[in-house]
Amino acid sequence: xxxxxxxxxxxxxxxxxxxxxxxxxxxxxxxxxxxxxxxxxxxxxxxxxxxxxxxxxxxxxxxxxxxxxxxxxxxxxxxxxxxxxxxxxxxxxxxxxxxxxxxxxxxxxxxxxxxxxxxxxxxxxxxxxxxxxxxxxxxxxxxxxxxxxxxxxxxxxxxxxxxxxxxxxxxxxxxxxxxxxxxxxxxxxxxxxxxxxxxxxxxxxxxxxxxxxxxxxxxxxxxxxxxxxxxxxxxxxxxxxxxxxxxxxxxxxxxxxxxxxxxxxxxxxxxxxxxxxxxxxxxxxxxxxxxxxxxxxxxxxxxxxxxxxxxxxxxxxxxxxxxxxxxxxxxxxxxxxxxxxxxxxxxxxxxxxxxxxxxxxxxxxxxxxxxxxxxxxxxxxxxxxxxxxxxxxxxxxxxxxxxxxxxxxxxxxxxxxxxxxxxxxxxxxxxxxxxxxxxxxxxxxxxxxxxxxxxxxxxxxxxxxxxxxxxxxxxxxxxxxxxxxxxxxxxxxxxxxxxxxxxxxxxxxxxxxxxxxxxxxxxxxxxxxxxxxxxxxxxxxxxxxxxxxxxxxxxxxxxxxxxxxxxxxxxxxxxxxxxxxxxxxxxxxxxxxxxxxxxxxxxxxxxxxxxxxxxxxxxxxxxxxxxxxxxxxxxxxxxxxxxxxxxxxxxxxxxxxxxxxxxxxxxxxxxxxxxxxxxxxxxxxxxxxxxxxxxxxxxxxxxxxxxxxxxxxxxxxxxxxxxxxxxxxxxxxxxxxxxxxxxxxxxxxxxxxxxxxxxxxxxxxxxxxxxxxxxxxxxxxxxxxxxxxxxxxxxxxxxxxxxxxxxxxxxxxxxxxxxxxxxxxxxxxxxxxxxxxxxxxxxxxxxxxxxxxx
Numbered sequence: 001x002x003x004x005x006x007x008x009x010x011x012x013x014x015x016x017x018x019x020x021x022x023x024x025x026x027x028x029x030x031x032x033x034x035x036x037x038x039x040x041x042x043x044x045x046x047x048x049x050x051x052x053x054x055x056x057x058x059x060x061x062x063x064x065x066x067x068x069x070x071x072x073x074x075x076x077x078x079x080x081x082x083x084x085x086x087x088x089x090x091x092x093x094x095x096x097x098x099x100x101x102x103x104x105x106x107x108x109x110x111x112x113x114x115x116x117x118x119x120x121x122x123x124x125x126x127x128x129x130x131x132x133x134x135x136x137x138x139x140x141x142x143x144x145x146x147x148x149x150x151x152x153x154x155x156x157x158x159x160x161x162x163x164x165x166x167x168x169x170x171x172x173x174x175x176x177x178x179x180x181x182x183x184x185x186x187x188x189x190x191x192x193x194x195x196x197x198x199x200x201x202x203x204x205x206x207x208x209x210x211x212x213x214x215x216x217x218x219x220x221x222x223x224x225x226x227x228x229x230x231x232x233x234x235x236x237x238x239x240x241x242x243x244x245x246x247x248x249x250x251x252x253x254x255x256x257x258x259x260x261x262x263x264x265x266x267x268x269x270x271x272x273x274x275x276x277x278x279x280x281x282x283x284x285x286x287x288x289x290x291x292x293x294x295x296x297x298x299x300x301x302x303x304x305x306x307x308x309x310x311x312x313x314x315x316x317x318x319x320x321x322x323x324x325x326x327x328x329x330x331x332x333x334x335x336x337x338x339x340x341x342x343x344x345x346x347x348x349x350x351x352x353x354x355x356x357x358x359x360x361x362x363x364x365x366x367x368x369x370x371x372x373x374x375x376x377x378x379x380x381x382x383x384x385x386x387x388x389x390x391x392x393x394x395x396x397x398x399x400x401x402x403x404x405x406x407x408x409x410x411x412x413x414x415x416x417x418x419x420x421x422x423x424x425x426x427x428x429x430x431x432x433x434x435x436x437x438x439x440x441x442x443x444x445x446x447x448x449x450x451x452x453x454x455x456x457x458x459x460x461x462x463x464x465x466x467x468x469x470x471x472x473x474x475x476x477x478x479x480x481x482x483x484x485x486x487x488x489x490x491x492x493x494x495x496x497x498x499x500x501x502x503x504x505x506x507x508x509x510x511x512x513x514x515x516x517x518x519x520x521x522x523x524x525x526x527x528x529x530x531x532x533x534x535x536x537x538x539x540x541x542x543x544x545x546x547x548x549x550x551x552x553x554x555x556x557x558x559x560x561x562x563x564x565x566x567x568x569x570x571x572x573x574x575x576x577x578x579x580x581x582x583x584x585x586x587x588x589x590x591x592x593x594x595x596x597x598x599x600x601x602x603x604x605x606x607x608x609x610x611x612x613x614x615x616x617x618x619x620x621x622x623x624x625x626x627x628x629x630x631x632x633x634x635x636x637x638x639x640x641x642x643x644x645x646x647x648x649x650x651x652x653x654x655x656x657x658x659x660x661x662x663x664x665x666x667x668x669x670x671x672x673x674x675x676x677x678x679x680x681x682x683x684x685x686x687x688x689x690x691x692x693x694x695x696x697x698x699x700x701x702x703x704x705x706x707x708x709x710x711x712x713x714x715x716x717x718x719x720x721x722x723x724x725x726x727x728x729x730x731x732x733x734x735x736x737x738x739x740x741x742x743x744x745x746x747x748x749x750x751x752x753x754x755x756x757x758x759x760x761x762x763x764x765x766x767x768x769x770x771x772x773x774x775x776x777x778x779x780x781x782x783x784x785x786x787x788x789x790x791x792x793x794x795x796x797x798x799x800x801x802x803x804x805x806x807x808x809x810x811x812x813x814x815x816x817x818x819x820x821x822x823x824x825x826x827x828x829x830x831x832x833x834x835x836x837x838x839x840x841x842x843x844x845x846x847x848x849x850x851x852x853x854x
Contacts (some may be wrong), residue, residue: 332474584599
């Protein structure tokens with residue numbers, strides 16, 4: 001609790017603020033030149049009220065906010081005169097209760113009595129609704145909670161209405177009420193606080209390091225109720241982001257490395273309000289001695305695939321020798337890479353009061369202070385117990401933590417020099433230049449290509465278990481989430497000692513990824529004058545123009561407009577193939593026919609039937625001379641456009657052929673017989689009407705019927721049971737397999753850069769999978785089942801059961817436009833290379849032609 005008043009100590013009268021804490025009383029003078037008084041309650045001999053508005057304490061600690069404490073011993077009397085006389089009795093009674101608690105022998109008993117006193121005060125008070133911003137506000141809930149700031153918890157009352165979130169501190173400090181408009185909230189995070197799921201942090205900005213309020217509740221139920229109530233307001237403004245959705249944003253370059261690390265720290269319970277779980281950032285530069293920093297030289301950078309403790313091979317060997325001889329539970333490093341001590345080591349010049357509080361009123365020895373960036377890095381590489389990483393401030397814009405702007409007396413080093421500003425590397429002209437170059441290094445191409453390796457260590461699959469052992473990334477068991485259950489410790493003293501040890505030692509972030517993190521997609525720029533390109537300028541210009549037209553088309557996919565529709569089949573349309581000039585459109589159907597439709601004359605020109613079984617798909621071979629159709633009768637039919645007849649049949653499977661693809665003189669056939677077969681057949685031989693030799697190259701076994709998509713040397717396949725597989729076509733071996741959908745996969749397709757795979761299934765989900773790692777990046781739940789799609793890696797055009805075409809933004813996981821199309825489910829979509837023309841087919845037996853209207 002706090003109050004205003006004056007003190008006489010020693011033989012002086014000062015106006016200021018009186019703060020009653022759990023174990024001490026603090027008087028902070030209004031005059032900043034006067035020292036702060038801190039009186040430990042356990043050292044008090046007597047506490048009493050003198051007159052109506054005075055009280056006296058004896059014995060105290062005497063010091064200044066930003067200097068080491070000065071202890072004055074011997075019995076003294078301090079008299080506080082309160083500005084509000086009626087508070088005196090309440091303050092004295094509170095102090096007497098806390099004094100009794102501080103004099104108990106056992107720490108557990110002290111803590112229990114202090115907590116009981118606090119709960120009693122909270123129970124006797126309630127949220128003052130006169131603090132509402134508007135008299136018409138309707139309260140939803142109110143409860144007790146604590147506002148968390150570094151090293152300080154402030155108890156009070158939380159109230160949430162239909163417009164605002166309020167926190168009213170019990171002591172009305174630093175404000176009588178904190179008010180946050182619900183519609184201004186951008187992000188909320190559940191937090192572990194003191195290893196328990198009781199915290200909630202609220203941000204009103206998108207990318208700031210500091211939150212607007214951090215609350216700790218007394219039970220999880222209250223925390224969760226408040227979280228979900230605020231979330232209903234968030235849904236109207238932003239989509240709640242997950243680690244996977246931020247990964248997708250980062251991987252495609254939509255957020256920076258710095259922003260991505262901030263988001264991961266937030267999701268992993270790291271907060272600037274909790275020094276035991278402060279955000280952790282990597283050392284990325286290895287060169288702190290050169291006059292110039294070369295960010296194009298890989299040698300300038302730290303190896304991000306290794307923890308700090310494993311960067312020095314000789315030191316690592318010594319640590320591993322100790323590790324091998326250690327009884328269980330074993331660990332490689334006796335200290336952590338992030339702890340309150342390390343955070344304040346970096347921030348002592350801007351938060352000296354926190355360092356003094358943490359270290360019992362003293363700064364660390366001058367030679368152990370943060371004196372030099374280069375020396376600190378050297379010690380992290382060579383020291384026997386120093387494995388610390390950095391904090392986000394090293395990549396921010398505020399350089400004050402590197403300067404002794406408060407003129408603190410931080411001591412003298414052994415060489416005689418006074419500790420002042422942090423010594424910077426030779427390549428930095430000043431503190432601002434140092435931070436600018438640190439940011440440039442963090443966002444450099446080298447770091448962008450390797451940052452996923454560090455994420456694997458800190459937030460990912462190398463954080464725990466056998467992968468952590470292999471990566472030399474094993475810390476003390478107490479640092480890991482769930483390493484010990486403090487609630488199971490019955491002895492109160494042991495429980496508090498254990499909790500204190502954990503909080504002071506440092507905590508490993510919550511694990512966000514359990515499979516390898518994908519690499520960032522980084523553009524590689526080639527030197528035009530080097531002569532490495534053998535393409536003509538006109539060809540490059542044409543390709544640039546094509547890419548620009550594609551971008552334009554995808555950015556305007558919501559402007560897709562129907563040109564015409566034609567009912568040319570008697571059953572559902574199953575496949576669409578188009579000649580390169582767009583003049584002739586071939587379609588297959590469950591009515592067993594292949595139809596040829598003239599776009600120019602809008603007339604049906606041919607109708608061919610190969611058997612009485614349904615046709616499932618079709619592809620156009622190069623040179624527009626042959627169409628290949630797959631059938632439910634287990635066969636593939638090759639139709640010559642020039643001769644107007646079937647020219648070949650391939651009896652390829654033991655059950656219906658579900659889909660076919662063609663790429664580089666190889667035919668890929670998928671079947672309900674649970675196989676994908678790869679055939680070598682020359683397009684030139686087929687188009688010249690020669691007798692074709694279909695040479696089987698591979699048979700890829702599955703557990704159910706398959707749909708496929710080839711891209712370069714890779715093949716993706718999806719089964720009726722929801723399994724997605726990625727195959728290497730060079731060796732015909734499986735790279736990844738994961739249970740992706742909870743039912744049949746309708747279609748799979750690679751992104752244009754072949755880095756990701758999109759799949760849609762009968763579970764009404766769209767799922768994006770990383771090709772490199774086989775990791776599921778994102779899941780989007782659609783309102784109805786999507787049957788087919790085209791995509792550019794970021795935007796999806798899909799057709800589903802409702803008959804509408806949906807335009808999806810994968811980054812926000814939302815439908816951004818819905819276009820009415822067919823009267824029944826859409827079964828197939830075709831798009832030309834320029835992405836400017838679309839044809840759809842549906843169960844309504846129609847094909848529809850679409851164009852963009854700019």
